[in-house]
Amino acid sequence: MEARSTNKRYSGRVFDAAALEQVRDILRAQAGASRQQLSYRACEALDWRKPDGSLKDISARVALLGLYRDGLIELPPPRRRFEPQRSCARRTPQGEPGLTLDAPLSALGPVRLALVERPRSGFWNELIDRYHYLGYKPLPGAQLRYFAYVGERLVAVLG
Numbered sequence: 001m002e003a004r005s006t007n008k009r010y011s012g013r014v015f016d017a018a019a020l021e022q023v024r025d026i027l028r029a030q031a032g033a034s035r036q037q038l039s040y041r042a043c044e045a046l047d048w049r050k051p052d053g054s055l056k057d058i059s060a061r062v063a064l065l066g067l068y069r070d071g072l073i074e075l076p077p078p079r080r081r082f083e084p085q086r087s088c089a090r091r092t093p094q095g096e097p098g099l100t101l102d103a104p105l106s107a108l109g110p111v112r113l114a115l116v117e118r119p120r121s122g123f124w125n126e127l128i129d130r131y132h133y134l135g136y137k138p139l140p141g142a143q144l145r146y147f148a149y150v151g152e153r154l155v156a157v158l159g
Contacts, residue, residue, distance in 0.1 A: 008070065010063035011056075015072075019046060023064070023073060034079055039064055095126045101155060108150045113158070116145035127157045 043055035068075045129136035148156035
């Protein structure tokens, strides 16, 4: 019968017994440090870096939390309590629901896409916040946003 490995993978990195002991040493030596500070120390000790050479501190924080949740290490309590981010999309009368369209797309006529320019992006955010099941969250990176119209009627938003 094959011996089972005690190695665990967190954030794409394997933590063997030696790495786990290094993390525990850091936690003992850095009593009173924040979780963020501990993640930096763990990155430095394990030489955990991004391709550009900077520390993978977010990955390390996720890994430390996983080790903690699995009962392998003790972490200090969080200094801030997490509160879900409130939506920053404003509500306007223009975003109120209109009459429901109940027809196949082929019956509506041609659909025209209009690129959303800067002054109208707030309205796009509002519509996503109101009607998307996840609400509005800022999109990462480069993006294109569109309004879809049938005639002059706005029927959809895309991003």
